[in-house]
Amino acid sequence: MTEKPDQELVADDQDSVGHDIAEEDPAVDNKTTVMGDDARGITSLSWRFIVIVAALAVAGFLLYFVWVGLLPVILAILLSSVLAPVTSKLRSWKFPPALASISTLLGLLLIIVGVFTAMGPVVSRQGSQLWTQAEEGIDKLLAMSEDLPFNIDAEQIDKLVQDATSFLQGQMSSIASGVISGASAASSVLVTVAVMFIISFFILKDGDRFLPWVRKYSGSTIGWHVTELFTRVWKTLAGFIQAQAAVAFVDAFFIGLGLWALGVPLAFVLAVITFFAGFIPIIGAVTAGVLAVVIALVSNGLVNALLVLALILIVQQVEGNVLQPVLQSKAMGLHAAIVLLSVTVGSALAGIIGAFLAVPVAATIATVLRYHAEMVSLRAREIGPEDIDIRTGEAGDNPEESPRARVRKLYEAMSS
Known part of the structure; x- marks a missing residue:
């Protein structure tokens, strides 16, 4: 019985890759160097990405705690960026900076109050009409439901309405707490708006001094x-x-x-x-x-x-x-x-x-x-x-x- 020759683990290289290795310096391997550089580059980018994500997470965490104080500042900057040309025009007419800023903000408030004041009688007059029309529409839907081919009993609908009313009565405490929280939210909105206008006043009055101050210290x-x-x-x-x-x-x-x-x-x-x-x-x-x-x-x-x-x-x-x-x-x-x-x-x-x-x-x-x-x-x-x-x-x-x-x-x- 003849012995089979040992099977080779590496076959002949069809593409002749590496046949010239003996002619090069064995200490120099260009491909290894390139792949090593790529790996180091990917590692460096990965660490930078992790650091950036961590920094954004920390910034978001801190933003959560300072958001109440930061929000009026952001809104004031947006408001002031629009009102600044008006204030500049008033100052060009020899208005003092404080008077120009106050006049601009008071003009804006007068416009807003005037619009909502004009809305009041319209809402009061047409709102009640709309509510009446909505009730009539619901009654029409209930009347139409009796003529539908489906088996919809009016007593069942009344029972659903009564159940909904009972549920609402049982939830009065929750509704009351919701009203209280809503009032608290409304007061928070009023405080935010008030602080926004105060900050806007100072930005419009002294905002042109900010950049020179930055250049002085930076x-x-x-x-x-x-x-x-x-x-x-x-x-x-x-x-x-x-x-x-x-x-x-x-x-x-x-x-x-x-x-x-x-x-x-x-x-x-x-x-x-x-x-x-x-x-x-x-x-x-x-x-x-x-x-x-x-x-x-x-x-x-x-x-x-x-x-x-x-x-x-x-x-x-x-x-x-x-x-x-x-x-x-x-x-x-x-x-x-x-x-x-x-x-x-x-x-x-x-x-x-x-x-x-x-x-x-x-x-x-x-x-x-x-x-x-x-x-x-x-x-x-x-x-x-x-x-x-x-x-x-x-x-x-x-x-x-x-x-x-x-x-x-x-x-x-x-x-x-």
């Missing part, structure tokens, strides 16, 4: 970077609020006009609600539209509700596809998908306030990232100082020593 290089970056963020926030206000006003005007023409009750009130809801992108417009359709259905019937739905869809399509992209692209330069994602995440984290602040926060982050990208390209000499749109304004009588000229000199020094 040094020239960091100070002028902060000046340009904060100027861009400030103008981005102002552009966002102004764009949202324009879009919301167009929505409110045409929808309110259409509701009035269709004879829908509370048309003026619904127009005001549409305006304020327009400051919450996507979600606000949908909510206001649903409310208008429901009121039209209860008051005027199915055909009128369908006409209201068609009106809202037409207005929102024109606004969403024509007006809003033009205004928001100039103000923020954010894609619609980023806006939708931001609103979704913001509403999930902080409700209505989160949905409202989501887009300004996203726009601020985008502004910071764009500025960093420009500075990287400038240092890499891919662009020059003349290619950067400097947003810092020119103040003072000497153009050569103006803030804009200082920022340009900083960019020239970085690119040299």
Whole structure:
């Protein structure tokens, strides 16, 4: 019996890989070096990613505890970014800074109070009519249920109503506690609004001293970077609020006009609600539209509700596809998908306030990232100082020593 030769563990290399290894220095292995560099790079990126996630988690944890005090500041910055041009105009008319700031805020309060005062009689007069119409609609539905081919007994419906009433009576303590918590929430809102207006007053009065103070303590290089970056963020926030206000006003005007023409009750009130809801992108417009359709259905019937739905869809399509992209692209330069994602995440984290602040926060982050990208390209000499749109304004009588000229000199020094 003949013995079989031992089977080789390694067959002949068909591709002749490694046949020239004897001709190279055995101490040099290029592929091993490259793979080692790749592994080290991946490890470095992984650790950086973990550190960034941990830092964001710590920041979110701390934000939870300071949110009550931070929210009025954020709202005041947004409000001041819109009102600042009015205050500047008053100061150019020789108004003292404090008087100009107070006059601007009082003018805003008078407008808001005037709008809600005008809404009061309308809600009082047409609200009772709407409630009566809703009761009549429910009675009609109950009467129609008797003529349906299904076996729906009116006594069973009455029993359901009685059970619901008994349940509500049994939950009076819970309802009372809910009213108390609602009152507490309302008082918290009032405090937040009051603090917001106080902070807005100081921002409008002394806000122009903030950047010089930063440059005094941070040094020239960091100070002028902060000046340009904060100027861009400030103008981005102002552009966002102004764009949202324009879009919301167009929505409110045409929808309110259409509701009035269709004879829908509370048309003026619904127009005001549409305006304020327009400051919450996507979600606000949908909510206001649903409310208008429901009121039209209860008051005027199915055909009128369908006409209201068609009106809202037409207005929102024109606004969403024509007006809003033009205004928001100039103000923020954010894609619609980023806006939708931001609103979704913001509403999930902080409700209505989160949905409202989501887009300004996203726009601020985008502004910071764009500025960093420009500075990287400038240092890499891919662009020059003349290619950067400097947003810092020119103040003072000497153009050569103006803030804009200082920022340009900083960019020239970085690119040299």
